[in-house]
Amino acid sequence: MAEGQLVLGIIGHPVGHSLSPLMHNEALRNLGIKGFYVPFEVKPGEIEAALSGLMALGVKGVNVTIPHKQAVLEHLDQLDPVSAATKAVNTIDFDGGRVVGYNTDGAGFVASLREDAGEEVGGKRVLLIGAGGAARGLAVKLAMEGVSEILVINRTPEKGEALVKHLEAGLSYTHAEFVPLKNDELKELLPGVDLIINATSVGMGGGDELPISPEGIDDRHLVCDIVYTPLKTPFLEECRRRGARTLDGLGMLIHQGDLAFQIWTGKRFPAGRIRRLLMEKLKTA
Numbered sequence: 001m002a003e004g005q006l007v008l009g010i011i012g013h014p015v016g017h018s019l020s021p022l023m024h025n026e027a028l029r030n031l032g033i034k035g036f037y038v039p040f041e042v043k044p045g046e047i048e049a050a051l052s053g054l055m056a057l058g059v060k061g062v063n064v065t066i067p068h069k070q071a072v073l074e075h076l077d078q079l080d081p082v083s084a085a086t087k088a089v090n091t092i093d094f095d096g097g098r099v100v101g102y103n104t105d106g107a108g109f110v111a112s113l114r115e116d117a118g119e120e121v122g123g124k125r126v127l128l129i130g131a132g133g134a135a136r137g138l139a140v141k142l143a144m145e146g147v148s149e150i151l152v153i154n155r156t157p158e159k160g161e162a163l164v165k166h167l168e169a170g171l172s173y174t175h176a177e178f179v180p181l182k183n184d185e186l187k188e189l190l191p192g193v194d195l196i197i198n199a200t201s202v203g204m205g206g207g208d209e210l211p212i213s214p215e216g217i218d219d220r221h222l223v224c225d226i227v228y229t230p231l232k233t234p235f236l237e238e239c240r241r242r243g244a245r246t247l248d249g250l251g252m253l254i255h256q257g258d259l260a261f262q263i264w265t266g267k268r269f270p271a272g273r274i275r276r277l278l279m280e281k282l283k284t285a
């Protein structure tokens, strides 16, 4: 690679659908930083070789996506506190020969809540729907930020229970509870909740399925969906009709990218430009 060029990228399998190259290349161009951001298709089992190769080639950093977020852990020299507690990494920095892992997903959500919805998470009572990788990243960050309660709902109860145990064991966070998904009970819980987050993939790519019954959701609630294809998920639309404030998943996507970009370059994304670019792209997707 030419000297003075910053090379960044993303490793995943598949990786072709990722919007990260679009965001980061626009940021590099807009800020006048010479370099580029490349999608690297890396098969499971080839992570170690890929990381050594990327470091040898002088790549500065990569994002990590499905299915490698957990598998990369054993190949890193150091983890930041959030990725260590989450046990998943979405950003790697090749820092002078050391391979350092970060997880900016949860912080991206918290930043979106603050900057896009004007809300702080501290003290909030949260209903978290989902217990997959994204839900775990959110739960860990929310617990670290001092939310007063996390109620977890998930289709597969064992995974929901495992998430609660993960928070207890890893962070000594004792205010999380798994709630078996029964809609009549759910309705009774809702008056005691401030923030409702859909962190399942329900609503992604069309269809009118909702992650939970919206009955009981009203203007007391801020409802967030981390799905961003489509931006207006049926769940957000239904909650909005019921008077709730809503926040879509685009802000989290942009902020997690911005935080990774800051780790690599020390500079912030031109956020407004990137938001417009992604909105345009998602409209035509």
Ligand SMILES: NC(=O)c1ccc[n+]([C@@H]2O[C@H](COP(=O)([O-])OP(=O)(O)OC[C@H]3O[C@@H](n4cnc5c(N)ncnc54)[C@H](OP(=O)(O)O)[C@@H]3O)[C@@H](O)[C@H]2O)c1
Binding pocket: 105, 129, 130, 131, 132, 133, 134, 135, 154, 155, 156, 159, 199, 200, 201, 202, 204, 211, 226, 227, 228, 249, 250, 252, 253, 254, 256
């Ligand atoms: N905005 C952002 O920046 C951002 C960042 C990361 C992820 N995301 C989005 O978040 C979503 C989840 O990602 P992930 O990595 O956590 O995926 P994942 O690890 O595969 O977890 C999927 C979650 O969705 C639940 N689920 C899937 N289909 C369901 C259905 N039909 N009914 C009820 N629950 C269902 C799963 O429940 P079970 O445990 O029962 O299988 C699990 O809790 C994806 O849409 C992804 O695009 C957005």
